[in-house]
Amino acid sequence: MAALKDRLRTDLTAAMRAKDNVRKATLRMVLAAIGTEEVAGSAARELTDDEVTALLTREVKRRREAAEAFRTGGRDDSAANEEAEAVVIAEYLPQPLTDDELDAIVTAAIAETGAESPRDMGKVMKLVQPQVLGRVEGSKVAATVKAKLA
Known part of the structure; x- marks a missing residue:
């Protein structure tokens, strides 16, 4: 089983106990995306940590692009929510390269x-x-x- 996926599940439980709604919603969304990816294609299989990392990278990019679109449209509250989700997801990515x-x-x-x-x-x-x-x-x-x- 992927260690990163286990960490996401454990952190989701902790976020639920702490009543951290942003973290809880974000982790649920990420785990749902992982589940969707696992059952897509001809054979259901579990994703590796590298595949989960790639998925998380895509999700962070989507959040940043959505935040930019919301800011352009004058919806700062929605942009702030997308940026908060991006921050939560980025915590699970490896340290960025200089x-x-x-x-x-x-x-x-x-x-x-x-x-x-x-x-x-x-x-x-x-x-x-x-x-x-x-x-x-x-x-x-x-x-x-x-x-x-x-």
Whole structure:
């Protein structure tokens, strides 16, 4: 069983006891998303910790995008709720990479693949993505790779 999923369940119970409504609702939503993902496809199976981390990363991104949309629409209360949910979910993600750490990983991947031009970006991304999963947004990784290969 995935340790991260167990931690989410345990924290949900604690949030229910503490009557922390934001945390409780957020963790329920995350666990529901995990359950949906597990039964999707041809065979039901349990997600690994890496797959749960990827799902959590997507959920945080969705919350941030929704908060931005709500702010643009003048709905600050809804934006604040989305941001609060993003903070709760982010607690379960690995420590974010610094720019220097990301640069080092990208530089090593470029050296390993022998990439020389932006056409080789796919090779580099394929090597970098598993190393940075859940620790930095894909758009930032892509921008860093592109800048180094330009």
